[in-house]
Amino acid sequence: MLAVSEKDLTKLLHSLNHTKCCHLLQNLSTALAAFSAQRKTADINIHQPARTSIVSEKWSSTTLFMPVSDHASTGFKVVTVPKVSTPTNGIRGVINLLSPEGRLEGVMSAAEITAFRTALASMIPFTRFRAGGLSEGGKKKRVLIFGSGKQAEWHARLALLTVPNPTDIEGITFVNRSQQRLEESISSTLVPDLRARYPHLEINAYSREELEQQQQEQEEGGEDAYKTRLRADLASSDAIFCCTPSTEPLFIYDDLTPKRRYISLIGSYKPHMQEVDSKTLLSGNNGLIYVDSVEACMEEAGELIIAKVDEKQLIELGELDFSTAGSFEGEGNVVFKCVGMGIMDLVIARSLLGMAREQGLGTVVEGF
Template sequence: MHLLSEPDVSRILRNLTPQQCHILLDALSEALVTVSSETTEPEGERLIHQPLRTTITTKDTNLSLFMPVSNTASTGIKIVTASQREGIIGVINIFSPEGRLLGLLSAAEITAFRTALAIMTLFTRCTSIAKKHILIFGSGRQAEWHARLALLLVPSHVQRITFINRGRRRLEELEREVIAELRASHPEVVFATLAREGSDDAEYEARLRAEVASCDVIFSCTPSTEPNFPYGYLSSTSGPKQRFISLIGSYKPHMCEVDSETVLSGGGQIYVDSREACLEESGELIKAQVPGEKLIEIGELFGKLGKSQPVVVPEGCNVVFKCVGMGIMDLVIGKKLLDIGVEQGLGMNVDGF
């Protein structure tokens, strides 16, 4: 049994080569194709099993979530506990098909990485959409990994990345801990930040409008309860412009990262990781009253297109992708990272399991 701590996982992810990242991207895409293709299969015939998550709230108000999953080749469970004392702590357990414990991995970095990687499965295949100016709402690990992966997977396309956040302190931390490093490693890219806190309202809105109007890509990574910008800001350009818009921050029915007009700007179709989960959990889709038949699972899309064919984006339409995450993402990426850790001699091997 092999252990990978948070520093071990972080070291692996931050040193991924483009080739290694594409291997992870392909593995995740293949898993999503399998999930979508098996929705009508009898339970006993499926390769991937993702039971509903279970929660426990203790007398001390500590909340634990248990998320089991199997792809037949491996079985896993992610356990995440949220407490007032320690915040959020999680671990991913990976087992052989027969139940032998293969490894334990710290979950925080992996969760942020795999969600951003899920976005990249569609982002990299929308080849007709420009990627010069990327706008990222948020300042946490999710925001960080969207930037890192875009720079790793499409480095020649990116010219500017702007991070926008409501709070100033978190954005300043991101500047010190992440953006400074990215500036040094990507001197050809302009990095900018914009915080709502501490800014004059009129000045903030003017800058926000300008950033949204000029961007090609929007990665939204905020648990917001109100839209980060109005739809009108998208159309305030000198001419028509197609954009890639992804939403991963909101995960409850009352949350909403963008308004209904923005959600519906994909020409009548919205891409999702899981149709069922998004209809239940996505506040944007619920508010816009989007029916299930308007949602396209990216696993279905990739199954039809094959491994390398680009996604066709209708003229005058945006690409809108809502992703709430699935347990299979943790299992597939966790197992791959465990293998890399063993190969690189990172972590700790424990006998007796």
């Protein structure tokens, strides 16, 4: 059995290049295709029982248990989510990987993999979406990311790693509600690393809290400084990644200029959560929305529930044929909603476990 610590897992993930990321992207796409295909047949290879949870009032946390299996492995993810998350007290847990015979093959840190696999799912439409029209080669020049946690970090890293050339992306802007959280998790660590890896990249980061405080200190009236800057960034954006557990829209449709964009929504995962307004959610061709799982999104995605979206408006990524040209061509935005599935954890954890073995990372524990 190979135990891969969070430190080793981070080392492995930070060493990924374009080729390896595309390999992982293909593995995830194949798994999602298999998941969608079995919805229409009696041949069930992927089993994902409903997750269960234990709420601890004493420790102010919720522990989630998520089992999953396919033809090659069984996985069991256990994560504990604190009531109030901080940079030093966030989501923690493990993913256990077992062979079909029940032999424990690996144990891996769950928090990093969860953020990574969700961001990787967002890259499936992102890498195939053409921004700016044919005259600009479909390049996603400006990326706007809401959030300051691991999800925001991996959306930035994978956007740069999965495009044909990192210089296709000219700038990334991070927007967050809290200034302290932004400084602790993005400005002080991620931004310097991205600047070292991608010298061409223009990186900005600001918070609503910071701009509102500056405006108050300067005793300036008039237009809201935060809204003014955000509208400008929204106007220039080609892709928007929303990675927050917000309960109200981060922006509204009227803030967007008439321009085709890719909009990914992965932060809200409960019926009362909402990262965008209904008009933005339904701004795709004929109000269509791409999802990881129709069933899960209809039950858990607040945006869809609030907008009273019909199941017929949803298209699973696994149903799309990416072997043909012209994916996501047409009018309107490309909107993707993801709440996450166990099969995503299983496939990516299994792939990363193999990479860790190849690179000599992790600790081998005999007796399992």
